[in-house]
Amino acid sequence: MADLLAGREADTSAIAEGSASEQLLLVLDGFEGPLDMLLALGRDQKVDLTRISILELADQYLRFVAEARKVRLELAADYLVMAAWLAYLKSRLLLPEPEGEEPSGEDMAAALAFQLQRLEAMKGVAEKLFARPRLGIEIHPRGAPEDLDLRRKSVYEVTLFDLLRAYGQQRARKESGVLHIAPVRLYSMEEAVRRLSSLLGRMPDWATLASFLPGGEGGGGLLTRSALAAHFAATLELAKAGRVELRQEGAFAPLYVRGRAAGSQDGDISEEAQSND
């Protein structure tokens, strides 16, 4: 991964090539979420986690996510949340502290360092735990127990797990009997394309993608996120069809959309949506 990150400066087009993107996807699939990825990046600094440079780490992470988004647009929301948080942390560390109640940049950096240390510690002990000789693998109980039932007051062998599983299965049967199909409340790309197409006519000038999103759906939950993803994909689709133009100032900057008059031929404006430059 270090190689991958080092190489990015040289030639961005190379990264977009098959092997490099596949490698990046492989790397991404190996992580258990953004914190796990940060920890892996932190280890690359080859210093004790207590002396790690959070600023450098934040930069590494942001670069990594930017690259990842080029090859995998549907990068999990967690990674983007972490990126936004790190970008904020960076600004807090670099700019003078504002007045107010908010924790200082130093505190935020310390909190992140603590989380990384804690996760590292847990990974370490998990390894130690599973390196121990385990019952049934290296250590063995009596192979032919003579059942005396000394301890069990009940002759029936039933555990809490059995009980809970029985209840869960019974509930599941009941639920699947009553509601056959759970309502899928996700935005599809087709839906978003239709919606954008109808809205674009009424929006002659540049407008942020966010302003096209359906409002008032309540909560920043799955539905809102699916709407964002679907609309984003829809703009790319429409841009490819030559029906809209896209503009973005830089990585993570708001994405602007403008309808393109049918038949207009001033062809080369359609910028690459994910361009960082």
Next chain:
Amino acid sequence: MIKEVTDAQEAEARIGKLRLLEALLFASSDPLDEETLAGRIGPEVGLLLEELRAHYAPRGVTLVCTGGGWAFRTAVDLAPELRREEEVSRKLSRAAIETLAIIAYHQPVTRGEIESIRGVATSKGTLDLLMEHGWIRPGKRRETPGRPLTWITTDHFLDHFGLESLRDLPSVDELRAAGLLDSRPVLLGLGATADDSALDTGDET
């Protein structure tokens, strides 16, 4: 001099083999025949088996040779003291476990309600069995027509399942979150809003 060193090494190797033999016999679910053991221990296994047998002869556990195989067994003369409870543990029927679970989660609950939740008739034997084991007992009568009897769980139920109180039973949503309740096919599961949180990232599978 050299001979002595060799003796010490030999003795150590012998003890190592004796220990391994002991462990193999202990961990095996079936008697092991001499040939199999010789494959792990070496040709001297016959002598070592005799040595082990002699060591265990006066103890509470003895090494016996039955039908061509060797195995540890509790000493025959202790049998009367060991066989105090004759009943062998049995598996509780699925119907009984389900009924017990429904009573635990829905108590106080009438037999009619249990049947409507399970969707099948409850045999009288099931409730009797659960009561015999001290897991459930009759509660108050329901003040509805027919004044049906309700069922509730006992302290022994909590004891058996290692629960401090009924409140510590996982809720339906917690069961779902723990993976013990999964009623829908994976794709359709996306529509659920109740456990949105569990779906936040798919990168953990």
Next chain:
Amino acid sequence: MIKEVTDAQEAEARIGKLRLLEALLFASSDPLDEETLAGRIGPEVGLLLEELRAHYAPRGVTLVCTGGGWAFRTAVDLAPELRREEEVSRKLSRAAIETLAIIAYHQPVTRGEIESIRGVATSKGTLDLLMEHGWIRPGKRRETPGRPLTWITTDHFLDHFGLESLRDLPSVDELRAAGLLDSRPVLLGLGATADDSALDTGDET
């Protein structure tokens, strides 16, 4: 003269008890707790257990104490020679292994806390798998808003990993001294995707 006879009788009774204790422990594959054993053997069971432990210490099968129970187990140093391949279907994911470690070191711990430590949502099939292995179980509810369920490890967890008690977890003192066993979420909005309190809605108990 009379004294001597008494001594001989006492000695015989003691040997009888030792043999019975040995047989009881040998017969069971699960650990037996001291209280149960005292019920069969008498109050001196503690001394007899220590005597048996010492007798078996150098042998291929040893008497160990785990999670308050006693059991015979093959000797630790024979592990390489007794290694049995783990069934592929029983192999645990990295997520499950980490989750188990977090529960062991931070218990009692809520699902939300586990997620904030790992920085990722717990997928379905992790907790129920660990529970199916008999390593974890629900503990008491946390007396905080939403009364979330906590998770704790079982005695079988200790037995499986050859630990006498939770104090014997590898590096546990170091981690505590370093303050790394603090399970509070530290960064707002980071990782903790599952709101524990949200899981409590629809609680039917």
